[in-house]
Amino acid sequence: MNKLKISIRVNKLNQSPIRKFFALVERAEKRGIKVFKLNIGDSDIETPKEILKGISSFKNKNIHYAPSSGIKEHIEAWIKYYRGFGIYLGAEEIISTVGVSEGILMTFLAISNPGDEVIVFEPLYANYPAIAAMCGVKLVPIRLKLENGFVLSSEKEIIRKITKKTRGIVVINPDNPTGKAWGKKELEIIAKVARKNNLYIIADETYREIIFRGKPLSMLLFKNIDDNLIVLDSISKRFLAPGIRLGVVVSKNKEFTAGILKIAMSRLSAPTIGQLATIQILKKSRPFTKKLTAEFKKRRDIVNNVLRKMKGVVTYLPNGAFYQVIKLPVKDSESFIKFMLEDFSYQRKTVLVSPMEDFYVSHGHGRDEIRIAYVLNVKELNMAMEVFKRGLQAYLCLKP
Template sequence: MPSISIKGKSMPESPIRKLVPYAEKAKKRGIRVIHLNIGQPDIKTPQIALDAVKNNNIEVLSYSRTEGSDAYREKIAAYYSKKHIHVNAEQIIVTTGGSEALSFAMGSIADEGDEIIIPEPFYANYNGFATATGVNVVPVVSNIENNFALPPIEEFEKLITSKTKGILICNPGNPTGYLYSKEEIQKLAKIVKKHDLFLIADEVYREFTYDGREHYSILQEKGLEDHAIIVDSVSKRYSMCGARIGCLVSKNKEIIQTALKFAQARLSPPTYAQIASEAALATPQSYFDDVKTEYVSRRNILIDELSKINGVTVAKPQGAFYCIAQLPIQDADHFAQWLLDDFHIDDETVMVAPAAGFYATNGLGKNQIRIAYVLDKGSLKRAVRILGEALNVYPEG
């Protein structure tokens, strides 16, 4: 029998999706599964985006430009300008989701065996993208005890070698909900300039910051023009996960020219999804204000209810719509599967994402889960009640 590649065997499973077969079996048994595992918002997509697809007069569904349509990129640049990020259309490449933008960024800055430093826990698919591109993830640990704040810069400096090509952050963070301050961004800027590295920021959740805090982009920081690469997406901003439209943004001409070659290899981003995404840019600010208010309310209920469970430690998110909860168990993977296989209350159970998959350091996160608070408040309350009751009777706690 032909052999599978070493890279294929090394590709990690998604902690977000790997338990789907168990959830499907539970549903076939008549169990309602409350999905806390995936960041699929229940917020309605702006109607203006849906109507743009329904009402277009396209007769031939053709390729778009490799870098995305001129009209869409001009409007993205205008959107960034409102966020005090001053770029032009030529500094933007439209991608098939933020995932492709990140893959292009890794491929553009690093060769096989090179290293990228990432504060952990981090978005689980960073491990997958790194494996696919042959990049080694070098983790720097942040801790639930201090709400997953940026580790001391000295910890980053200890890890920098001749193989280090960049630092990658998610701001606000998935899975932690941590929002990096302007001062923390400036500390990162100082270290990447000192060691001549790239700073990649996944800013997909830019719109979702709470408690009066504001997002500070790496492209707002002067002097980072040659170092900064932004990864972005419409998926969460407009509740358009299925559109699969993102972008890579940089003022470094060589980065854009190099990423464009990767983009040419996949031809072009999807045409209909660009139409929807371009229209979505006209969404009024009131939409985001309402969404933020709703997420703050959901976050507060979730954190308050989790904090009532004996033995549970939870970090309070400052942005995005995720949190990490540390449970009084040994193995969150086993617990998550047990919830789907063997536990329910009134024919309801909960699906969570085991957090070990959001770490690169072996053994970390084994007793943690990531929760996405993208459901209505009633569902969140029921879900936490189920988790609490489950922990009381879980046989391997």
């Protein structure tokens, strides 16, 4: 009998760098080792009570589909939320999605044909390459270096990468995995290049308010790029509810939103209960995100107080989100991560981090880098960093 085949598209996908050590974690836990998980962007902080209350107060006898563009009251809550930043949007400019993940997918489908190109800055959130591969989009990376603070220095760096097939530029601000909060000048470079070359800007602002210096800087505040700009937004991180699976795509480009709406109709709707349950927190977003940001800043400082004293470790002090990239004095960070899970523990504890290689589109980068996510409380994080420090020392004694 012929073997049934799966698609080339699926075969091209990498395993998630964040999820690929689950089996080793399970085995370590079975041996009674506590694994501090600093690998995944799903924080320990409780989902706000407004959202939990919103879910439990749903009393309808039927969970109907929502309108494909989103429930009116939910969209109105986003409009009000954006108004708080001096950004004025109409309801037809916001479309509800199943998280930013679906927003990326819909956007790539709406702006590109197979074989078209989208410029990205690497390292970048690892699901972009996966979604691009599914859509037949070729990602063209511009490498930003840890040693240079991940700075985009000039227009030329982007212009060099533009071809006849380029459709857009992705900018994640603040960024996962680097924790970089993009500066106004850098964003102005992107805006200028996009406007001049007729390209879309796909601004992923999943972590918008989580910045440790200055004010949140949405690209929706920039002038003269209304037709170019697509903003992707999410409930997941700033409102601590990734499982609610909700985001929005925002754009003032009418042709684009009409296209996105057609795609949205084909998948019927984003979650109904989630849209209703997030209305209240969107209305009270500022005090909530302020407190959250202060907590992540505390965690960033704990991690960096330890890293700063570790010999051979190169870091960049993040200015936003809750991640950071670290260069280790090792040849292969995956081997170090496996060592931590299989061969090392300190007081029956170990640490799981993410290897960076799969956050790069170009091959051969990031093999000596890891990403840490500050997703544990201060007490646990302090302990986890002590274990991490001792683990690296032990690994270096074995594999100097």
